[in-house]
Amino acid sequence: MITLYHVKGARSARSLWLLNELGLDYELVEMPFTMEALRTPEYLAVSPLGRVPALVDGDLTLFESGAICQYLCERYDDGTLFRGPEDPERAEWLQWLHYAETVAVHGAALVQQRVFIPEEKRSEIVIKLESKRLEKALEVLDKHLHGREYLLGSGFSAIDTGVCYSVHLAKEVHQIQGLDRVDAYYQRCAARSAFQKSVTNAGV
Secondary structure, three states: OEEEEEOOOOOHHHHHHHHHHHOOOEEEEEOOOOHHHHOOHHHHOOOOOOOOOEEEEOOEEEOOHHHHHHHHHHHHOOOOOOOOOOOOOHHHHHHHHHHHHHHHHHHHHHHHHHHHOOHHHOOHHHHHHHHHHHHHHHHHHHHHOOOOOOOEOOEOOHHHHHHHHHHHHHHHHOOOOOOHHHHHHHHHHHOOHHHHHHOHHHOO
16 A cells, blocks of 8 residues: 655645546545654654655655656556656656756745745845746746647646646745746646645645
8 A cells, every 4th residue: 555645735745646646545644744743753764854745655665756756657657647768758758757846946935935934034035036936937837838738748647747736836925927828737737636636625
């Protein structure tokens, strides 16, 4: 049985969404978003940095969402969501697999400033810088989506779970304007039942 350690509103929703897209059976361990819960010796034995996601599958433990995505696809996908080494879309699949974190890191910086840091201690310089970086990352995505419904020309794949969740995070912390293709892409992904089960009902 696969076990996923998850915090509502955290990037572990990407892994949860993929598990649901794959139709796999899993045990979901919902962790409180507190230092106390994430820094227990028991959890640090699973995820050494005390972060989510962490996935356990038999004797295997993974705690990086990109690695979790690639592992689940290689191990369990029938070719629908994965692009293997011989697939012509393989390199593109790998690029967008990692681009999800490029977008998310700027969104996470804004979450930290706007949600977790008291207003009087927030850095307007950091907020302005990370907002610009986030906008640039989304502009690259918007340009790529010209003539496409999803990131790959062949259609929806596992990498959309990562990148679209990063867009979801960005929309929560920053007003996105003038990126119509990104918005349409988000709406298509958000209409999927696995997204609604994993993300919409899971907070941010």
